[in-house]
Amino acid sequence: MSPGKPRPTPTTSPVLQDTAGRASFDSDLDWLYFHAEMRFQQHGGSKCAICRAHVRHVVEVTSFRPDGKKDFPCLCMRCLVAEEARASRVVLRLDGIAAESHRPAAARRAA
Helix, strand or coil: CCCCCCCCCCCCCCHHHCCCCCCCCHHHHHHHHHHHHHHHHHCCEEEEECCCEEEECCCCCCCCEEEEEEECCCCHHHHHHHHHHHHCCEEEEEEEEEEECCCCHHHHCCC
8 A cells, every 4th residue: 555545444445335234254253353454454563462573353252250340452362362361251342342252161161
């Protein structure tokens, strides 16, 4: 993209307009990751709130643990999996869309 051209926004992007109804996505989690990829292409990534590793898909994470609720601006995949193992519930949010991260059944039984 040339420096003089404005970047597309979610409301003007033809790809997002085509998927506005989210009919082609199986779940909110699929749509959330698609939207996070579009935001990465427009704005770039960030750093993990725990380990400072590069994060491509910047998605807010809320972790519900036995010792209380913790909010993170974004987590890398390694820290997200660790939070899923420690928490009873993990919710991912991006631009008003929230999706619960699903842990494997074996991890839920162990908790």
